Amino acid sequence: MKISINNIIHEAEKQETILDILNRNGIKVPTLCHIKDMFPSGACRMCLVEDTISGKLITSCSSVATENMKIQTHSPRVTEARKTIVELLLSNHPDDCLYCVRNKNCELQNLSEELCVTERRIRGNKNSLSIDRASSSIVRDQEKCILCGRCVRVCEEVIGVSCIDFINRGSKSIVGTAFNKGLNVSSCVNCGQCIMVCPTGALTEKNHFSEIKIALQDPSKTVVIQYAPSISVSLAEEFNMKPGKDINGNINAALRKLGFDFVFDTTFGADLTIMEESSELIQRITNKETLPMITSCCPGWVKYAEEFYPEMIKHISSCKSPQQMTGAMIKSYFAEKENLKPKDIYSVSIMPCTAKKFEGQREEMTQKGISDVDAILTTREFVKFINMFGIDLEKLQPELTDSPLGTRTSAGKIFGTTGGVAEAALRTAYFKLTGKELMEFKINDVRGLDNRKETKIKIGDLELGVAVVNGLGNAKKLLEEIKAGRKDIHFIEVMACPGGCVGGGGQPINMDTEAIKIRAKSLYNIDDNASIRVSHKNPDVVALYTEFLGEPLSHKSHKLLHTSYNMRKVIL
Amino acid sequence: MEKVKEILQNYSSEGRENLIPILQDIQDNNGWLSEGSIIEVGNHLNLPVSKIYGVATFYNQFSFQPKGKYHVQVCRGTACHVLGSASVLKELESTLKIKPDQTSKDGLFSLEIVACIGACGLAPVISINGEFHAKITSDSIKQIIDNYKQQQNN
Numbered sequence: 001m002k003i004s005i006n007n008i009i010h011e012a013e014k015q016e017t018i019l020d021i022l023n024r025n026g027i028k029v030p031t032l033c034h035i036k037d038m039f040p041s042g043a044c045r046m047c048l049v050e051d052t053i054s055g056k057l058i059t060s061c062s063s064v065a066t067e068n069m070k071i072q073t074h075s076p077r078v079t080e081a082r083k084t085i086v087e088l089l090l091s092n093h094p095d096d097c098l099y100c101v102r103n104k105n106c107e108l109q110n111l112s113e114e115l116c117v118t119e120r121r122i123r124g125n126k127n128s129l130s131i132d133r134a135s136s137s138i139v140r141d142q143e144k145c146i147l148c149g150r151c152v153r154v155c156e157e158v159i160g161v162s163c164i165d166f167i168n169r170g171s172k173s174i175v176g177t178a179f180n181k182g183l184n185v186s187s188c189v190n191c192g193q194c195i196m197v198c199p200t201g202a203l204t205e206k207n208h209f210s211e212i213k214i215a216l217q218d219p220s221k222t223v224v225i226q227y228a229p230s231i232s233v234s235l236a237e238e239f240n241m242k243p244g245k246d247i248n249g250n251i252n253a254a255l256r257k258l259g260f261d262f263v264f265d266t267t268f269g270a271d272l273t274i275m276e277e278s279s280e281l282i283q284r285i286t287n288k289e290t291l292p293m294i295t296s297c298c299p300g301w302v303k304y305a306e307e308f309y310p311e312m313i314k315h316i317s318s319c320k321s322p323q324q325m326t327g328a329m330i331k332s333y334f335a336e337k338e339n340l341k342p343k344d345i346y347s348v349s350i351m352p353c354t355a356k357k358f359e360g361q362r363e364e365m366t367q368k369g370i371s372d373v374d375a376i377l378t379t380r381e382f383v384k385f386i387n388m389f390g391i392d393l394e395k396l397q398p399e400l401t402d403s404p405l406g407t408r409t410s411a412g413k414i415f416g417t418t419g420g421v422a423e424a425a426l427r428t429a430y431f432k433l434t435g436k437e438l439m440e441f442k443i444n445d446v447r448g449l450d451n452r453k454e455t456k457i458k459i460g461d462l463e464l465g466v467a468v469v470n471g472l473g474n475a476k477k478l479l480e481e482i483k484a485g486r487k488d489i490h491f492i493e494v495m496a497c498p499g500g501c502v503g504g505g506g507q508p509i510n511m512d513t514e515a516i517k518i519r520a521k522s523l524y525n526i527d528d529n530a531s532i533r534v535s536h537k538n539p540d541v542v543a544l545y546t547e548f549l550g551e552p553l554s555h556k557s558h559k560l561l562h563t564s565y566n567m568r569k570v571i572l
Numbered sequence: 573m574e575k576v577k578e579i580l581q582n583y584s585s586e587g588r589e590n591l592i593p594i595l596q597d598i599q600d601n602n603g604w605l606s607e608g609s610i611i612e613v614g615n616h617l618n619l620p621v622s623k624i625y626g627v628a629t630f631y632n633q634f635s636f637q638p639k640g641k642y643h644v645q646v647c648r649g650t651a652c653h654v655l656g657s658a659s660v661l662k663e664l665e666s667t668l669k670i671k672p673d674q675t676s677k678d679g680l681f682s683l684e685i686v687a688c689i690g691a692c693g694l695a696p697v698i699s700i701n702g703e704f705h706a707k708i709t710s711d712s713i714k715q716i717i718d719n720y721k722q723q724q725n726n
């Protein structure tokens with residue numbers, strides 16, 4: 001089929017939307033409500049084009065091309081219409097750009113610039129809506145909301161939570177929770193995927209900047225930091241380096257410049273998690289306890305289960321997440337080694353995740369008033385921190401992490417992507433059950449960004465069924481199968497975010513799935529080239545067990561590294 | 573007592589198309605949609621409560637507060653409008669200290685704007701629990717409301 005676009009004939013495939021044809025041919029039209037690879041909603045009308053045959057302005061994202069259309073993408077009529085839409089959106093906008101986290105990274109700003117909006121022609125009544133700061137992870141500033149609906153759709157279609165929707169009608173429309181209450185009493189799992197798609201500063205993470213700055217200035221505090229496996233491959237592009245480049249050495253150096261006294265790697269905690277989790281799996285299999293066992297390192301998933309699947313809680317591994325395990329070791333093992341009082345340690349982490357902020361303040365993560373982790377920065381906040389302190393990340397001489405919680409293996413490293421936890425756990429479980437290492441560490445069946453991956457692994461006489469899901473909406477489908485009686489799966493990895501933590505809700509705002517792929521690939525490259533590829537060979541982990549914990553699932557391990565979950569009553 | 577469970581028994585839990593009829597039914601029976609009732613509808617239809625609340629707030633016919641003991645309806649039809657129903661509404665808002673669709677703290681009065689109630693000869697007109705009060709002025713409103721308050725005290 002052929003259609004004419006800006007007087008040039010283009011090929012169109014059957015059922016292809018006009019927007020897809022334009023994108024394929026390098027013609028840009030602005031979009032707002034549209035989310036790539038999701039069903040078009042056609043709500044904002046920003047993507048208008050003109051069909052000169054019918055004389056109509058049509059939304060390119062939701063209109064399928066038909067034979068002999070004559071499309072103009074930038075005729076005066078079209079650009080004027082688009083400009084008016086932006087002017088209307090701006091008419092009641094707070095114009096807070098200079099004070100906004102999304103300044104210089106805002107789609108509304110970009111549109112206004114692109115369409116040459118230089119004066120205020122339309123003046124609307126400013127809304128006076130309050131800011132919802134009740135959640136421990138997400139802040140909602142409704143005055144900056146332009147009602148594109150992207151958050152609503154992601155929350156429903158990708159995360160399967162649906163705690164927000166449009167409420168009221170007409171000029172009173174807002175996006176909010178049931179009964180317009182705070183996010184904290186809704187079923188929100190704090191994943192932050194809504195932030196990732198929000199075009200403006202209406203959705204942001206709860207900022208932990210000031211607490212950390214105060215701690216860094218406090219001479220009585222030893223300030224310790226850890227960073228998640230995915231962080232070192234998610235930052236490079238923010239500092240003009242090659243996307244996906246592993247810059248852990250530069251990060252270590254930067255963190256010391258920022259004033260942190262000790263720099264640890266959450267990847268160490270990931271290895272520790274694997275030691276505990278694989279032992280738990282083996283124990284459950286040998287003692288014929290509840291199976292399948294489901295991973296517990298994603299706090300978005302854990303809260304989701306507590307709300308929507310309380311009957312499945314017994315399936316979830318009792319292991320704390322790598323962040324909390326590292327935190328717990330900082331305030332016990334490390335404190336003992338350094339002769340520090342736990343209360344004098346301020347423990348910070350950098351995470352690709354907003355749900356980690358929630359996890360950090362769960363009461364199960366505090367013992368006698370001492371929290372495992374005191375403050376949590378997202379990748380985005382970390383980027384701001386580096387810039388704020390005038391650090392040129394690229395030019396820094398790479399440095400090593402500190403001992404005793406700094407050594408990483410590549411098994412812990414691949415935790416950052418969907419399938420990585422399962423792969424790392426299987427490597428160690430195999431060794432524990434057979435006394436031998438896997439012939440081939442790479443378990444291809446669980447790699448890649450598919451919604452769900454399944455495989456069977458032969459360990460001795462045992463055939464282990466493994467399933468990996470990312471995006472909680474996909475977890476739901478699998479859980480329903482398990483509830484309906486599926487028995488061939490013994491171990492399940494769940495990550496709330498699409499792609500796992502490399503696509504986490506705390507990552508740099510980037511609508512491109514390409515970035516997620518590049519980060520995942522980089523983690524697997526690290527694994528290909530690593531000298532230690534199994535968690536049980538991490539020398540620091542081995543030392544920790546000899547010096548402090550005894551063995552996996554020991555009494556001490558249980559006290560410090562394991563936790564419990566409870567049914568959560570929220571508005572579903 | 574709120575009637576919700578009995579109402580829900582009349583509707584299958586399949587499909588969204590029952591949502592609006594259910595909400596209407598509850599509104600008609602209870603006079604309003606309580607949080608509890610909306611949550612129960614969600615459980616019954618297996619839909620997120622945010623969605624139900626979203627749909628319910630889209631339509632003006634639903635109220636989210638129980639009606640007051642005295643429910644005041646202000647006619648905003650053309651005849652009433654021409655004869656000053658806008659200032660009648662203002663006066664009521666300030667006397668009762670509530671906005672349309674709200675209920676006063678003591679639960680005594682609630683306020684609603686309605687389209688023409690077919691009593692144009694009496695414009696501007698208000699109705700309190702179905703009883704019409706004709707040719708309202710700012711002064712007469714105060715008097716009327718005071719009478720109801722006194723009724724309550726006696």
Ligand code: SF4
Nearest residue numbers: 096097100106200201
């Ligand atoms: S959301 Fe965008 S346009 Fe609005 S204040 Fe923030 S930066 Fe400015």
Ligand code: SF4
Nearest residue numbers: 155188189191192194
């Ligand atoms: S954080 Fe996740 S669960 Fe919460 S509103 Fe956003 S998308 Fe929904």
Ligand code: SF4
Nearest residue numbers: 145146148149151198
């Ligand atoms: S909060 Fe953001 S994503 Fe959600 S509707 Fe408003 S502008 Fe769109």
Ligand code: FES
Nearest residue numbers: 042044045047061
């Ligand atoms: S982007 Fe096409 S209508 Fe919103």
